[in-house]
Amino acid sequence: MKYKTTITKIINETYDTKTFMIKKPANFKYEPGHFCMIRTGEQEIAKPFSLSSSPHEKTLDFTIKKVGEMTTKMFELKKGSEIIIEGPFGEPFKKENCNKYAFIAGGTGIDPIYGFAKNMEHENKNVQITIFYSSKTLDDVLFKKNFDLMKKVKVIYFLTNENKKINGMINSRINAEKILENIEKPKDWKWKAIGPSNMVVDMNKIISKIT
């Protein structure tokens, strides 16, 4: 389904990433893990963006990094600007009879996982969520304050391009050794890697090896 809706709020998350909070159309239903095709009023081409909100929240949120033509246009939009969304598309994360979820995220790959984590906290189900989250530098890390408040969620932060040593974060790429230090019996967990395609290929190799 295609919907014409409006931006209700814009949050500056980092120097190059903003969350666009969008008025939820009355009959729009989605699950964490879904994405939408988004187009501004002016543009012909729609591009995919994951929902970083949880279905229990009032708005549809998209956390977007400025990288090229479309995202630069998005960054010019203001509260009240019109936007066209189509969806939801993709496969939701929530699985029947699963209470241990392990994610490996790179960059804005964290967006749908954040939506899922908020949803699990809200539903207060008996689940454990562990997230291995890689960013270039401390300034690129998203949602840390909110993750810190979550009871069911443990985030292990990796910084690949940070000169300083940051307390509680690991200055390296995500690797099998660090994963195994944090997860007992990896076979018991439901795994998913989300991020840049080359990273997902490497992480899926690690996941296959340890599960």
Ligand SMILES: Cc1cc2nc3c(=O)[nH]c(=O)nc-3n(C[C@H](O)[C@H](O)[C@H](O)COP(=O)(O)OP(=O)(O)OC[C@H]3O[C@@H](n4cnc5c(N)ncnc54)[C@H](O)[C@@H]3O)c2cc1C
């Ligand atoms: C299922 C799915 C979900 C997604 N969810 C999100 C999300 O939640 N948040 C998010 O931020 N992104 C998300 N993305 C990625 C998002 O769709 C792209 O970032 C977006 O399409 C980029 O569009 P653009 O026109 O701004 O960039 P484009 O202009 O298409 O540029 C794309 C790439 O080319 C590079 N590039 C562009 N112009 C130049 C140039 N002049 N010189 C050198 N390099 C250049 C950019 O660095 C960028 O890496 C998702 C993608 C998929 C497939």
